Amino acid sequence: MNQERRQYFRINGKVAVDYKVITEDEMQHGRLPTQFQVSPFFLLLTQLHEFSHDNSYQLRKIAQKDPMVASYLENMNNKIDAIAHAIAKSDVEFENLSAQEINLSEGGLSFFSSEAIPVNSYLALKVVFEDTYTGLLLYGQVLYSGEQEEDGQYKIGVEFSDLPESSRLIVARYILTSQSRERQQSDEQY
Incomplete structure (x- = not known):
């Protein structure tokens, strides 16, 4: 092993x-399998996690300069996540x-x-x-x-x-x- x-x-x-x-x-044909029929929403949460990961550095920088703006952006991110979870729950x-x-x-x-x-x-x-x-x-x-x-x-x-x-x-x-x-x-x- x-x-x-x-x-x-x-x-x-x-x-x-x-x-x-x-x-x-x-x-070898692609990064993600295409062998499954999935709706456009199937990978929604995965994509949102990827965006959050990509934006985490910028959010930390914003928080250092303006904590109020960073807090607002974090709340917006949480709203988007809540909507995505509701869609994914009904779709998966x-x-x-x-x-x-x-x-x-x-x-x-x-x-x-x-x-x-x-x-x-x-x-x-x-x-x-x-x-x-x-x-x-x-x-x-x-x-x-x-x-x-x-x-x-x-x-x-x-x-x-x-x-x-x-x-x-x-x-x-x-x-x-x-x-x-x-x-x-x-x-x-x-």
Whole structure:
């Protein structure tokens, strides 16, 4: 197992996953998979996170010069995020996706599939975080495909390929939020 992948924080969480086996050539045609039919709103929250990340430096500079303007801009950003969440919540469709417990890091994920997928296969992945309704379209390569389990499922391990920075940030934020939630629940039990 690649030591570099083990350096990422990992979390178990409930996420909706769909995949399509593709060729390496198909993966080279674009930064995001085109194998899924998605509405224009599917990636809305991802795009807004990317804009927020791109603008964070400028907002910090504005805050140093004029905190009132920075506060106003931050409030406008929060309004846009609230609208986007409402649109995404009403638009993201789960009928073709089944939420399942996965293991996730910034380097990849493992999930269960009803079919074995050959090691080194390339995948187009559609991932939806149900708690935030954020959708990601990603590429990956199968690192392992476990033996069939009692329930007929196969555990599939995938390493992300050419993960866009905006997607990496969303995955990282999901992991940190999940870890924080777990710590809070653990503290409440004691």
